Amino acid sequence: MNIALIAHDSKKELMTQFCIAYCGILSHHSICATATTGKLIEDATGLPIKKFLAGSQGGAQQIGSLISCNEIDLLLLFRDPLTKKESEPDDNDLLRLCDVHMIPVATNIATAESLVRGLERGDLDWRNLVRGN
Numbered sequence: 001m002n003i004a005l006i007a008h009d010s011k012k013e014l015m016t017q018f019c020i021a022y023c024g025i026l027s028h029h030s031i032c033a034t035a036t037t038g039k040l041i042e043d044a045t046g047l048p049i050k051k052f053l054a055g056s057q058g059g060a061q062q063i064g065s066l067i068s069c070n071e072i073d074l075l076l077l078f079r080d081p082l083t084k085k086e087s088e089p090d091d092n093d094l095l096r097l098c099d100v101h102m103i104p105v106a107t108n109i110a111t112a113e114s115l116v117r118g119l120e121r122g123d124l125d126w127r128n129l130v131r132g133n
Helices: 009-021 035-045 059-068 091-100 109-121 123-131
Strands: 002-007 030-033 049-051 074-078
Touching: 002 009, 002 035, 002 059, 009 035, 009 074, 009 109, 030 035, 030 059, 035 049, 059 091, 074 091, 074 109, 109 123
Parallel strands: 002 030, 002 074, 030 049
Antiparallel strands: none
């Protein structure tokens, strides 16, 4: 599966720790991320990460474009709803795209853990049936 990772500045460390904890599962999938998040995860885990622009420079829009083209199967978007910076991308656009294209999305670590464990069990394979793959 193709997994996209995005984290607000205050959640980058949490995303990195999450990816360290689930490195074994994530290593079986293709991962992409916005630039800073991707570099932090790649450095911490050794996982190959396709990095796009920084979120503030359009990286989230690049991932949104992949979602629109059905090239992303799962989005982990660790956001900070209390201290969002103006330079951070608008999450609503990404969430809308995930809803339109039936992409499972987690916006916090609790949901991310559920999705990644489901991914490991094969629970997310239903998407191939819906897409006709």
